[in-house]
Amino acid sequence: MKKILVTGAAGQIGSELTITLRDKYGAENVWAADRKPALTELQPGPFYSLDVRDVSTFNQIVEANHIDTIFHLAALLSTVAEQKPQQAWDVNMNGLINVLKISRIHQCALFFPSSIAAFGMETPPMDTPQDTIQRPTTLYGISKVSGELLCDYYHHRFGVDARGLRYPGLISSKTPPGGGTTDYAVDIFYAAIKSQHYDCFLRADTQLDMMYMPDAIDAAINLMTADSRQLKHRNAFNITAMSFNPQQLAAEIQKHIPEFTIAYHVDPLRQAIADSWPRHMNDSAAKVEWGWQAQFDLPAMVEDMLKNMRSTQ
Numbered sequence: 001m002k003k004i005l006v007t008g009a010a011g012q013i014g015s016e017l018t019i020t021l022r023d024k025y026g027a028e029n030v031w032a033a034d035r036k037p038a039l040t041e042l043q044p045g046p047f048y049s050l051d052v053r054d055v056s057t058f059n060q061i062v063e064a065n066h067i068d069t070i071f072h073l074a075a076l077l078s079t080v081a082e083q084k085p086q087q088a089w090d091v092n093m094n095g096l097i098n099v100l101k102i103s104r105i106h107q108c109a110l111f112f113p114s115s116i117a118a119f120g121m122e123t124p125p126m127d128t129p130q131d132t133i134q135r136p137t138t139l140y141g142i143s144k145v146s147g148e149l150l151c152d153y154y155h156h157r158f159g160v161d162a163r164g165l166r167y168p169g170l171i172s173s174k175t176p177p178g179g180g181t182t183d184y185a186v187d188i189f190y191a192a193i194k195s196q197h198y199d200c201f202l203r204a205d206t207q208l209d210m211m212y213m214p215d216a217i218d219a220a221i222n223l224m225t226a227d228s229r230q231l232k233h234r235n236a237f238n239i240t241a242m243s244f245n246p247q248q249l250a251a252e253i254q255k256h257i258p259e260f261t262i263a264y265h266v267d268p269l270r271q272a273i274a275d276s277w278p279r280h281m282n283d284s285a286a287k288v289e290w291g292w293q294a295q296f297d298l299p300a301m302v303e304d305m306l307k308n309m310r311s312t313q
Contacts, residue, residue, distance in 0.1 A: 001069040001109070001224065003029055005062060007052050007099070008073030009042060010034035012175045013113065013167075013216060017071060018042055020217050031065055034074070052095030059102050069224065071111045072099045077180040078117055078273055081140040092143035100154045100162070109161040111224050112151050114236045116168050116209055116277045117141035117181075128278040130238050130285040137276050148236040155234060163223050164235040166281065168209030170216050171301060173308035181273045184246060185210055189305050192253050192260045201267035204247040207279045211241040212296040212304070219292060226290035237286040241294030242301065243279060252302045 004021055008014045009032035021030045022045055032042050033050035048061050052074045062070070074095055081088035096112065103110045119128060120135040134145050144166075151162035169182025176186070184200050191198035211219075219239050228234075244252075250262040286292035296304070 001025060003031075003065055003067045004069045004071065005031045005033060005065070005067045006071045006073065007033050007050065007095075008075065009047070010036040011073055012170060012172055013213070013220075014071075014073045015042065015175050016172065016213055017073070017217050017220060018045075020221070021071075024221070031061065031067070033061065052098060053090060055098040055101070058098055059105070062102050062106050062108065067106065067108055069109045069111075070099055070103060071220065071224075072096065073113060075143075076140070078115075078138060078140040079181055079183075079270055081143070082138060082269060082273070085139040088139050089143060092140070093146060096147050096150060100150060100160060103160045103162070104154060104158045109224060110151070110163070111220055112147055112162060112164040112235070113220070114144045114148050114164050114166045115141070116166060116281065117273075118144040118148060118166060118236065119276075119278050121276050123278060125279045128238065128281040130233065130282060138273055141276070151235045161228065162235060163226075163231070164237070165219055165223060165286075166236050166238050167216060168211050168240050168281065170211055170213055171305065172213040173305045173312075174213070181270045181277075182208060182210065185249060188246070188249060188253065188262070189309055192257050193306070193309055196257060196259045197261045197263070198250070200246045200262055200264050201270050202246055202264075202274055203266055203271060204262075204264055205245050206271070206274050207243055207245040208274060208277060209240040209243050209279070209281050210301075211239070211294065212301040215241050215294045215296055218295070219286075222292070223286075223290055231289050233285055233289065237289070237292070238281040238283045239286050239292055239294075240281045240283050241296055242298045244298055248298070249302070252298055253306070256302065256306050 076088040
């Protein structure tokens with residue numbers, strides 16, 4: 001990776017990934033792009049206003065800056081996608097098709113994030129295999145399965161070096177939630193510090209795979225720098241770091257904030273989405289093929305989240 005473009009750079013993953021890539025490769029070699037204005041954290045450094053559905057502008061940016069690697073993060077997330085399904089399909093799928101075409105033309109390596117949303121009710125929920133049935137019931141999940149298949153197609157048919165991960169729920173101390181079903185695991189920390197109480201929109205026993213953002217960023221970079229000869233799957237590697245439910249997360253927070261309380265007011269839409277996802281994925285393929293290993297478990301994540309968020313309050 002010498003010249004890198006990050007789409008969706010103002011989002012939850014993109015904002016932190018862009019900064020990490022600039023620290024690693026130099027700010028002048030990492031271009032950020034998003035429909036939203038540039039975040040303060042992304043300045044200084046090159047930034048483009050870009051709608052990924054605009055293939056002409058997209059192509060011009062890549063060509064003008066001699067981009068060789070694209071981290072394509074622009075998408076509408078799960079809950080928002082259910083509220084705006086046509087827009088979500090347009091952004092998530094047409095944006096991906098554009099970046100695949102551009103990657104083919106300019107011989108760019110491509111990172112595409114998939115998700116636990118790519119599975120469904122028929123998928124084994126515990127120890128979910130790397131290769132298994134995928135019948136998602138949400139628009140977001142359907143777009144992720146379609147994206148996995150398209151990336152594989154462009155690799156096998158046209159030689160595009162497309163790689164990807166199936167991310168679990170992601171937790172960040174630096175960026176607010178962006179419309180995902182697992183957002184409770186971020187919201188809860190803001191509430192714990194501010195008011196010592198949180199009203200959760202999922203049931204207390206809703207167990208889901210989760211990951212702290214530093215691990216998510218490391219996983220993306222490590223996959224993109226891995227020896228391609230060792231990659232059997234290339235796209236959509238299962239990765240995880242911890243699996244817990246809201247009750248367990250609240251109990252861990254209470255070790256640091258004893259007065260913290262939680263109540264449950266279930267949102268039927270987000271609960272239905274969560275119920276269609278795996279409880280815990282098997283990430284052995286990622287460990288074997290490119291050495292994946294998470295650094296943060298639940299206690300370490302909670303301690304670090306509270307420390308970082310208190311320092312910014």
